[in-house]
Amino acid sequence: MRTIAARPLTAAAFAHFGDVLALGETPTKMINAGMCGRHHDLAALDFGDGRAGISLFDATPRTLPYTLDLMERHPEGSQAFIPMHRAEWLVIVAPDAGGVPGDPLAFLAAPGQGINLHRGTWHGVLTPLAAPGLFAVVDRIGAGANLEEHPLDPPWTVTA
DSSP: OEEEEOEEOOHHHHTTTEEEEOOOSSOSEEETTTTEEEOOOOOOOOOTTSEEEEEEEEOOOOOSSEEEEEEEEOTTSOEEEEESSSSOEEEEEEOBSSSSBOSOEEEEEOTTOEEEEOTTOEEEOOEESSSOOEEEEEEEESSSOOOEEEEEEEEEEEEO
């Protein structure tokens, strides 16, 4: 089996695949009579000819080492994952290699970090590392197939 080590999720390391959603050091501006910091416009959302939809995903937690045997992508729009918990979770992405996933990269998202995957980015399935595995997901709702899956044979093992 092939092995990859997960590394911390940073905006620079993830930029090719999408956006990291996290609080900045200072809010973009203060709102609500100075009681709320707005960290504004953190992702480039793309819904093609569809519309934005918000769904809730409740995923079963996994453990490390993790066996990565399936990747998927959404050719018609971006997909944002916003954790509704304060635990680390695993993010796996891969470059496109002629219509199939290339060698994957694994990231450990810190508590409070979310991601927005660019349209067409190969990624692993939702992989929380602790319960609850609850996420708000903002993605494209519309006609047409917006899911491509690719089994990996042989699989990869993701370690901490």
